[in-house]
Amino acid sequence: MKAAVIVFPGSNCDRDAKVALESATGNPVDMVWHGDHDLPKVDLIVVPGGFSYGDYLRGGAMAAHSPIMREVKSAAEGGTPVLGICNGFQVLTECGMLPGVLMRNASLKFICRPVTLRIEDSQSIFTAGYEEGQVVEIPVAHNEGNYFADDDTLNRLEGEGRVAIRYATADGETGPDGNPNGSARNIAGIFNDTKTVLGLMPHPERAADAKHGGTDGKAMFDGLVEALS
C-alpha cells in the first residue's frame, strides 16, 4: 500500500502520521507540499493534524482553499480513500468533503488526553480492524473538536451508518459523561456517503506503538493495509 501525507504550513502531526503509516505498510510515504498541484498516485491520502496556516481564522478554513485540496477532492471523488485526522477532519469539513463543522470545545479549553471511543461501524476500510461496539482508547488534542451539524444532517448520518466513531465512557455509554468536547451525539468521526473518506478528531497515530502507552490506534492503520494492499 502506498500512502501520501499532505503538508500545509503549520501541519505538525505530519511526521507522526508518516511514522505510523510506514510502520504499518513497510513502504515510504510521500509527503506532499500544500502548494503542489500534482498528487502522486497512491492508495490512501492522509490530511494530518496540526494548525494549518496557524488556524487563526477557523480550524482548517485556510487549508481548505490551498491548491492541493482541489486535487485531494478530485482524487476522493475518483474513489481514492482519504483520512483526515484532527485538523485534517476540520479541513475536510471546511472544504465540503464531509458535512458539519468543528466548533470550539464546550469547555473553551484545549484538551489533550486519552479518551475512550466506541466503534460504531466496522464495515469500512478504516474501521475493518475493529469490532462494532468495541471500546478503544485513543488520545485527542484539540481546541475545536465540538462536532456540530443540524438535526436533519445528524439523522441522515446516523440513518446511513456514517457515524464511524463516538466518544463513550469506558463502559461504552455515549452520554454526556463520555463526551469531552460537547460534540453533537458524541460524534468523534464520520464517513462520506461511500465510506471512502473518514474524518476523526482522535489521533490514531498517537496510539500506534507500545511506547505510546496504548496501541488501539494501530488497528486503523493495519486494517487499511489489509484492505488496500
Add this chain to the structure above:
Amino acid sequence: MSALQNTPAITPEIVAEHGLTPDEYQTVLDIMGREPNMTELGIFSVMWSEHCSYKSSRKWLKTLPTEGPQVIQGPGENAGVVDIGDGRAAVFKIESHNHPSFIEPYQGAATGVGGIMRDVFTMGARPVANLNALRFGSPDHPRTRHLVDGVVAGIGGYGNCMGIPTVAGEVNFHPAYNGNILVNAMTVGIADADKIFYSAAAGVGNPVVYVGSKTGRDGIHGATMASAEFSEDSEEKRPTVQVGDPFTEKLLLEACLELMATDCIIAIQDMGAAGLTCSSVEMADKGGVGIELNLDTVPAREGVMTSYELMLSESQERMLMVLKPEGEETARRIFEKWELDFAVVGRITDSGALVVKEKGETVVDIPVAPLVEASPEYDRPYDEIEAPATIRSENVPASEDIAAALDTLMSAPDICSRRWIWEQYDHMVMADTVQRPGGDAAVVRIHGTAKGLAVTTDCTPRYCKAHPETGGRQAVVEAWRNLTAVGATPLALTNNLNFGNPERRPIMGQFVGCVKGIGAAARALEFPVISGNVSLYNETNGEAILPTPVIGGVGLIEDIDATVGIGIPGPNHSIVLIGETDGWLGNSLYLRELFQGEEGAPPPIDLEAERRNGNLVRSEIQSGAIAACHDLSDGGLLVGLAEMALAGNCGLSIDYSSDLADHAWYFGEDQARYLCVTESPDALLAAAAKANVSAVVLGVTGGDTLNLPDGITISIGSLRGSHEGWLPNYMAGA
C-alpha cells in the same frame, strides 16, 4: 555625521528614564568621546540593562561549575549543549518571562515559550520537549485566577501550535508572588553533535541577513522593563509586551532547519530581548568584527518607524544570520518557500563598530568591544543569611487524624493534581512522549531510537527563603533525584534565578546563598550548569518574591524499555523506602498547610547520601529490578505513597512501624529518599546494604485502599477526589 547630533539634547532625566545611573552614563561618554544621540543612548540602555548584561549577577555566576566530559557548549551561547551519544546532542535552556506575563498573561507566557524555542533551534536543534516552572500569588488574591488561566492558555497556545509537546513543569502558589508571578519556560532540542550553530560573526563583507516576521513597535524597552521593580502604574507598561505568532515561528523553525542542512550559515542569533541591537552586537562582539546595518532594508510593519524604534523593537519570530556570500541565493529560496521575510540588512566590517545607517546617513556609530566589555559589573553588598533555628518534630503539633491530614495535603494548592493545566498542553505531539506529565520527570524518546531524554523543573522556594544556600542545594538535588527516579543518568542543568531587587542587601544575600548552594550540589553530583537566565527586580512596592532558583534538569536513558514511572503497576509487589528518615518538619508543607507555620530550617542536604542513594536506585532501575519509583519531597512519605497509589490505581498496605512519632514519620521532608516498588525486595535490600544505603520494606501493594498500621484505612477513590478536585474547582470559581 550630522544625524549623530540631530536629536534632543540628552538630559539627566532622559538618562534616568533609560535606566542608566550617572556613573554608567559617564562611562558611555568616555566610550563615545561625545554625547550619544537618542538611538545610541537606547542601545546602551538595553545592552547594559540587568536583563542583558547580568551586571549584578555575573560575579557569582562565574563560580558555578560549567564543565564535564559530556558538555559541548556551556553558558554564553543561545543555549547549552551536551553530548547524548550516537553523534547527537541535547540543546537546552530555561528563560523567564515574568514581568510581561503579569501585565498580559496570555501573550507574556506565549512569547516566553516562543523565545526559548528560538534559542534552541537557533543552535541547530529541533525542539522535542517544552517545560515550565510557574509561581502564582495566593489563591485568594483577586488576580490569581485570571493569571493562571491566561498563562496556561498562553503556554498551550504557543507550544500546541508549534507542535512541540509540553511535557513537564511545576506550579506553586504563595502570597509573595501576588504582585510578581513567575513564568519560566524551558525547551529541550536534539541536534547532530557536529552541526551545532553558533553566534560568532566572521568574514568582512559577508551579508547580514534578517529573516522571519516584520519589525513592529511592540516590546520596545522590554529588557529595561524586566530590569526594574513594579509599582502601581505597571498597567501602563502593557505596550511593552510583545505579541506572539506561533504559526510564523513554526515556519521559521522549519525554514531554519532546512537552511541549516545546507552549508550556508556562518553565524545565527535569534532576536530576543533588545531585538536587532542585542543580536547584532553579540554576533559582532563574539566574532571580533564590526557590523554595518542599513535600516532602510529592515522589513517593517509600519512605514514611519524611527531608528530608535527599529533598533529596540522586541517583535517576535525574527532571526539574524551571517551567511557565506555564495549561500545567499539558497537561503533566499528556502525562506521564500516558507513565505517569510528575507532581507540583506547589512555587512560584516573590519571597523569593530556597530554602524547603523538610515536614508544614507549614519545614525549610530558605537565601538562594539567597549559596549560589551565595559558594561557595568557590580559586586553588590549583601547580608549573609544564617539558617533559622531547627524545629524539632516534638515541637510541631501532631495531627490527631493522619487520614485527614493526608487529605488536606493531597488537596493543597502546592500538591494537588496539575491535570487541569497539562491537559491544556499538547503533551503527546511528535508521538515520542514515553512518560507523560504527572510523574517525577517526563521522558521523550529520541526519535527513531530506543533511547530517551528525561526532563524536569524543580525548586522549593520556601526552603530558599528560610536558608538560601540549603534551598539552592535542594533545588539541584531534587531535579537530580527526579531524573534518577525514571532511571535516567543526569547530564546537566539549566537554571532560572528569580529574585527581588539586588540593590537591597538581604535580597542580594538570597541570591548569593542560592548560587553557592547550586554550585556545591552541581559540583558534588557532577551535574554542570550549561545555560541559564537571571530575573531580578521581581518586586512590587518593595515586596519581593520568595527566592526562586529554578533548576531544569536533563538526563539520558539508554534503554527506554527500562524506564519506570511513579504508578504502582499492580498487586503483590513490595514497597521499599530508600534513604534515612529523621522526621524533618521544619518548613514542611505539613507545618504550613495544617498549622499555618512557615518557619524553621529547611531539611539539610547531605550531598554524599544523595549521590550514594541515587546511584543505587538508578542502577537498580536500569537492571530491571524496580517496577515503579518516586522521589520523596513535598509532603513526605505518606504523600509519596498516595501519589504512587493514585497514579497506578492500586492500593497498598504498610506494616512497617517506625520509632518516630506518626506525623514526623509520615510527613517529614527528609531528603535523599525514594520509594521503590519491586517484586524482589530481598535483592534490593541486599544491593542497598552492599552500597551502604539505608533501605527498609514498608509493605505490599494491592487492594483499593491505603492501609496503615493501627487500623487506618484510606480509600483511593476519596483521595483521588481531593487530589484531582482542588484546581478545577478553584478555576471554576467554586
